[in-house]
Amino acid sequence: MDDIGSIKRRMLLKGAGAAVAVSVMGCASVATSSRPRVVVVGGGWGGLGAVRALAASGKVDITLVEPNDGFMSCPLSILYIAGFKPASDFQRSYSVIDSLGVRRIKERVTAIDRSGRSVKTATQSIPYDFLVLSTGLEYMEEALPGYAAAREQLPVGFRAFEQAAVQRQVAAFIEQGGNYLITVPKPPYRCPPAPYERACLIAQRMKEKGTKGKILLVDANKHPMPPPLAKPMETAMRELYGAQIEYIKDAEPKSIDAGKKVLATSKGDITFNHANIILPMRAPGLIRQAGLGQRFADITLPSFQTRADKNIFVIGDSQGAPLPKSGHIAFGAGQQVSEQILATLAGKYKEADLGDNVTLPSAICWGKVSTSQAIMINVTSSISIGDPPEVKYQVDPAANAASSKGAMEWGTNMWNAMLGS
């Protein structure tokens, strides 16, 4: 990195006695010092991986900018959406982060000033030496004409806290019956197994409650995603929910009329009573407006540094490398990037020292097919410098109880790593 000299000069100029108390959202006050400043935007899976690793070092000043009061997990929250568990099982407070001396700002970043090295919120400008962006995704509403005018009626529910709207919709469907439509976009989208998992758990609920109706799972792909999951997932859907799920493959949504409740697809019109439209996804506008990439951030691996700016790292689902969009990977990338920043500051990070084949953060995804069975998808990846990453999948041949138990243990371990004491 090219700016370590200037960071060190600033540290010398300010001197060790320059600490100033500032007012902070979420904790009474934190001393700012002359230490290098790392700003992390987004308190989800990736951002928390970065914050925890940086805080453990005690070597940098950390600011976390996140508009939500607390954290909610998307992984496993289908158990809440389908009515099996309360929302609180998937929510955690940020109090541990506050206790670690992290300056937490409960606002949204509206712009990045790359030349001035600061991020802007509605009320302040926050300077950084290193910026870690883990802002997740936004939905490409314009991809489906008719969607934007009716977004309240057609929730996606693939971002934290939005699950509540889908949960209410599912509860109404279970009560009233009819056609419950779920669409699946083409990749890349967040957690490829998630739409199929959603269909399965809602179908289980239908069976238990005797709901009269169907889940219409309209997939723009030719088979369940990711490809190694196709066989076990299709088998589970057919064997467990043959009467509840109608799986319509290779049908690309063209437009939606929320008033008439009709989805036009490449395979014809489909009528529905309730619709969970899972739209194509991209990085939030913040990243594109800062010139860091088009649909997703343009980064280099294994560093996760943006090509446009070496002091900015993009991790998690906003980054555009061909890695699965998984919370596990986001968290691991947060840890990795933090170690890199710390090693850089210590003058110890050199890409040439990494060797020929570098292991990238790994992923575990769970396709739950019922409350007691799941399919595990284990993804490992590595990169030889200069080549695209090599991604390897290991998938259960069939849904099973051990993976279902493993999923719940994995969730608890990850949430503890993010927000446990």
Ligand SMILES: Cc1cc2nc3c(=O)[nH]c(=O)nc-3n(C[C@H](O)[C@H](O)[C@H](O)COP(=O)(O)OP(=O)(O)OC[C@H]3O[C@@H](n4cnc5c(N)ncnc54)[C@H](O)[C@@H]3O)c2cc1C
């Ligand atoms: C239904 C479902 C099931 C899933 N199951 C699994 C699974 O089994 N295993 C797995 O590994 N992954 C799973 N995932 C994927 C996982 O949730 C995501 O990959 C992960 O959340 C990505 O982390 P992130 O940090 O990029 O984004 P997020 O966790 O979404 O965090 C982004 C944060 O950034 C904040 N933010 C956004 N814009 C701004 C801004 N301008 N200023 C400040 N803050 C901002 C948001 O408020 C949010 O808190 C699942 C996802 C879904 C939807």
